[in-house]
Amino acid sequence: MNTQTDTALSSVAPTMSTAVILAAGRGTRMKSEQPKVMHQLAGRPMLRYLLDNAAQVFDRIVVVVGPGMDDVAALAAPHAVVVQHERLGTGHAARQAAAEFGEGDVAVLYGDNPLITPGTMRALLEQRRSGDTGLALLAMEPADPARYGRVVTHNGQVTRIVEWADATAQERAIGLCNAGVLCANADDFRRWLSEIDNNNAQKEYYLGDVVARAVAQGECVRAVVAPEDELRGINSRAELAMAEACVQARLRQAAMAGGTTLIAPDTVFLCADTVLEPDTVVHPHVVFGPGVHVRRGAEIHAFSHVEGAVVGPDARIGPYARLRPGSDVGAGARVGNFVEIKATTLGAGAKASHLTYLGDTSVGSNANIGAGTITCNYDGVFKHRTEIGADSFIGSDSVLVAPVRVGDGAITAAGSVITHDVPDDAMAFGRARQSNRAEQARVFRERLKNRKEQG
Structure with missing residues (x-):
């Protein structure tokens, strides 16, 4: 036994992990004054599912809320909460939490994707730590890919994410669809978030653009495929x-x-x-x-x-x-x-x-x-x-x-x-004494009939 080596190995701290949950959405398509993540599933706010499941996998949780969302912040307690004062897209929301990333690995999840199981979260984290993966993402193969963004791969690696509106007919035929959940080393994630821009029709910063930054810098990007039911987004x-x-x-x-x-x-x-x-x-x-x-x-x-x-x-x-x-x-x-x-x-x-x-x-x-x-x-x-x-x-x-x-x-x-x-x-006995009045039922009925006939 090499005591010196064993001691050195035992002193290596385990890699920390942080889950960032984006929960600032107003739920416009829900036609509701209530924040989207507070709508209930089986008697429980949808955000509660994600908080409970993430707590089984990650060491820390950070929740990004919108201004005035005190009820969401209260539900997130005792986890860290940051406020996205301007709603400039999912990439911008993730940036607000960058100071809270800490060390180790960071996964960015969506509050309106509440059904991701701890097993899928664990698989995402394990893929990121598998050795050659700089960025891991969740993907699905829905029965109807519809208008989901497509995940383009080559030799098992993700080369890009293409939105349905921008996809060719060949790309739209791809069955692997993007769920939007990403996991990377904290330092890399912070850098990529700082590099994305809002040069698009909506003038928003999209979290998905991080994938292009990682690929451009030579990082290996891999997809973890999960069931469609787990990755179902809720917008209506x-x-x-x-x-x-x-x-x-x-x-x-x-x-x-x-x-x-x-x-x-x-x-x-x-x-x-x-x-x-x-x-x-x-x-x-x-x-x-x-x-x-x-x-x-x-x-x-x-x-x-x-x-x-x-x-x-x-x-x-x-x-x-x-x-x-x-x-x-x-x-x-x-x-x-x-x-x-x-x-x-x-x-x-x-x-x-x-x-x-x-x-x-x-x-x-x-x-x-x-x-x-x-x-x-x-x-x-x-x-x-x-x-x-x-x-x-x-x-x-x-x-x-x-x-x-x-x-x-x-x-x-x-x-x-x-x-x-x-x-x-x-x-x-708490009732009145009964008295019977002979012939009164017949008299009563006849009186009522006469009143009816007289209008």
Whole structure:
């Protein structure tokens, strides 16, 4: 063993890497006042995907935002943020971050290309470090190359990027298309950015011109081919919808790989943070909003909407149920058709089987909530809670006016309006006394018919 050599090798610092994300676009074609990168995919801003994936590959992240984009800067935190005060093109945007490149390798990504996976980012970085590659870029082979810029190669090296409008018929026949993502040594990247100009119809500095600078200086430029779905740019609402479809397909595949049964996968919509434990079953046409955790063995029936809620093991939801934020359904509990719960806890085995609204309510274990029950939780100014005890029975069409407590084992008679607490094991009648008036139905109908005939 050569101790001196080993010591020298161990003292060599690993090459640093920086991802620069261009996120200053206003999204003019989105017809929106919201910055483009803040539009959501599966309940999460598109920029969040790129930040999370890049953080798995690169040592540092720098985000370029436009003036007044405080919400984008806040989302980018704690990563470095620089402002592009004048929007003079993608090359100009990358220049704004040049002082933040540091040492090592730099990759420039686009905030409206949010679906690039860590694996593809890693492949790009590895190609740059492969030995002879001065500049690496991402490319794709889409089913319809359309108006993408074409990547012209010779003997495996990229010789130039030609825009569709400038391409010959032969060049337009090339299937390899430019995705715009570049990776190079920080010093080289800074130099090439300083050399590009804006001698074009738009008077903008284009990041793609860096490729021509690298080739002109004798650098080896190589393309890393990635799937079209990963490199899909988002510039319009239609493209946002296509990207959403890609994200949903990934989420569904991940859910099924994790042990969830999706009976009709294409009809189920998930959020990026949806947690479905193994042995859960999701029926057709179910929508999950942000913040949902469905535990093992639970089943979500068709046409249910679940958001900000926990569904306990072996619980049953729906069909046509709505779980709103703050809801927690216990083990084996049942939320049936046309039942809505909000900020409500159902204990183990509790049942609200149909036609019920429970808001700001705690329901004890094994309680039964009859059809048509509602908890009146809002007085126009404040929200109030209702407590329903374990093993209690709430009769159909009961109205519980909060704040109120129904004790353990208590019963409310059907059609009752409960305004006072009900002790444990008590039965509450909160309805008016019934009186029957003979022949009055016939008299009433005849009176109405006469009024109708008289106009």
